[in-house]
Amino acid sequence: MASVEVVTIGTEILLGHLVDTNSVHISRALADHGVDVYAKHSVGDNTERLAIMLEDALGRADGVITTGGLGPTVDDLTKDAVATAVGDTLQLHEPSLRALEERFVKFNRPMTENNKRQAILPSRAVVMPNPNGTAPGFIALRPDGKFIACMPGVPREMKPMLADQLIPWLVERFTLKSAIYTKTLHTIGIGESELDRRVEDLFRSLENPKIAMLAHGGRVDVKVMAKAESQAAADAMIAPVAQQLRERIGAGYYGDDDTTPGGAIVAELVRRGKTLGVAESVTGGGVSDSIVEVAGASRAFLGGIVAYDNSVKQSLLGVRTETLTQFGAVSEETAIEMARGARATLKVDFALATTGIAGPDGGSAEKPVGLVWFALVDDDGIVTTHRATFPGQRMDVRDRAAMTALSLIWRRLEP
């Protein structure tokens, strides 16, 4: 089994001005072929420091994969550093120069000296042509067999180069056969420890496929990872375990892989021929937004009312003055009237309402910042309510409230 480290090159990534998605894509693609990514690194545009880091990384892993630093405007710092790290020299690669010239003729653009320099590559490198851009990639080889593979930083140039050229080279070089295939089961509204309790014996007893849990932002995922020689073999190993897990998890499981909570809600509403609307105060449109992000949401989601001011709670949702006076805008009673009002006004089967105190101001001893009331009216007109107090800043409270709202809708709908 091969091990690699990934290096993203560029001061903008180092300082976080640009979000690095390349290393994530590479990690996942390599994991699918059984290649372990030991570490990833970001370095700025500095040849000397990059060379030292590449040498250090080659000391730890079988190879290094870099992205970025190959464009026409960045001098040749990446290539200089790579040549230094593997003990090679740079020379003009004639086929790459011809490919560049053809590309410029095809697009009818003038070719600059900087562009020509993109065809200067380490002399012993395996060259990876770039059909989607000007900078060719290459795999520089150190005499002891370790390698540094360099790809452009533009994702739409890097991804096909990785899939079509680098991975096949790695598979042959390291005779990779066994790969890791993953299925992810999503849950909502179940705590990590509760989910752990439901599946812990499976969690411990299984080796291949094995199971891992991953909590993020009010949801917990269960990942089933199989080591197998093909997707079909992995599928056969994963399917019974995934099914067993779904049964064990029970309520709160909402779908696999790319399914979102909003997607699961829309699909279930469509299956039942029912519609949904929302009335939001503290979440301010966030619940609607999470549902409308689903392609085809229009088949079940009719709309929402962001009743941020009490005047809108009254005029559009019919919340009564006495309710607001007696119980306050953040109360179970107001949440119920908002949900009922949304169901009537929007003419939907299911309606959910949120009202709470996101902070930083507006809290009191009795109603602290973070308090949120939820109400859900179902297609029989039956109301359920939920009270929660979320920690953190305004943003945290609002995010967690929107996720809890989706959880309540899903938990009411789930088959």
Place this chain on the structure above:
Amino acid sequence: MASVEVVTIGTEILLGHLVDTNSVHISRALADHGVDVYAKHSVGDNTERLAIMLEDALGRADGVITTGGLGPTVDDLTKDAVATAVGDTLQLHEPSLRALEERFVKFNRPMTENNKRQAILPSRAVVMPNPNGTAPGFIALRPDGKFIACMPGVPREMKPMLADQLIPWLVERFTLKSAIYTKTLHTIGIGESELDRRVEDLFRSLENPKIAMLAHGGRVDVKVMAKAESQAAADAMIAPVAQQLRERIGAGYYGDDDTTPGGAIVAELVRRGKTLGVAESVTGGGVSDSIVEVAGASRAFLGGIVAYDNSVKQSLLGVRTETLTQFGAVSEETAIEMARGARATLKVDFALATTGIAGPDGGSAEKPVGLVWFALVDDDGIVTTHRATFPGQRMDVRDRAAMTALSLIWRRLEP
């Protein structure tokens, strides 16, 4: 001047299942004090590999800053690796144990053996108490003066520890004086090349403070960076340049530093004593959400209507059947009726409407995926409309549409 490398610890970050925001925050905070971040790294939960990487990093920089790997459930891999890398041993730190015990008494929770292990630290370390969580941070010292500073991975624990404890320690240790201070001017609704045209001569002529542009998601920022010995000295250098830039930029500038488009809109509405409401179709609550995220939004934002289905456009916004039939839901005419309807229904001074085709389905030759119509009615009842076609996926179209909506509101309001 000191140099450091940043290491984020955790398999979830290494594989990109969790997005690393800590290293960005640390890079920026250190840059403000003249500390160069040479590189950043992500490693998984593996003591041996982490120790080697820490030693390699200490070979290149004056110190290493780590986040993560200190929780109660992760064994002691970080502390073991750090102790190995600096040649120290672990021992119980009594004050940290007492602080932990007090914390558990205060929150009335039982303390586990794992929690107690969090008080075991490198013997020569400078301990950084954690008032916001259970894991204390520490600065492990190598006999030659290099250091590894370890902080928890939870941002709300890490950030105050960095600001209140680690940075003061670094400032004293390296007698940091000259630092980089930054002010960021935000613009919306101006393209990068247009903004460049307005400020390019300043951009080129200035050395200290210097100017940089950064485009992200439909907005462009102009950063003014001054190298100075104190915040006051930097402020004096930045203020005239920032003022000159604001005048040059003119329309589209909406605020500095932490100001968001929503924040600028709310502040200007409050200043004028005016109110705002929105009617959203394609943006599905995203515009509301961007305004409600502002603390104090309730002083100007009354509410919104997510009119996703045509029935809601008609019933709540009064869009006429003939308009929908003749021009379609995605049309200038419908956008105008939505905005006027929102202004009347929500009883607000300004109302903005969005209607468009986010895709992937629903496009045609005449109305392609990505087409969005906007309408804004002002406090005199005057309507302005805007048409845009955004490239990309459903998510991209919706994000860009929401940002454009904010831009239109701001450009109408700006003083």
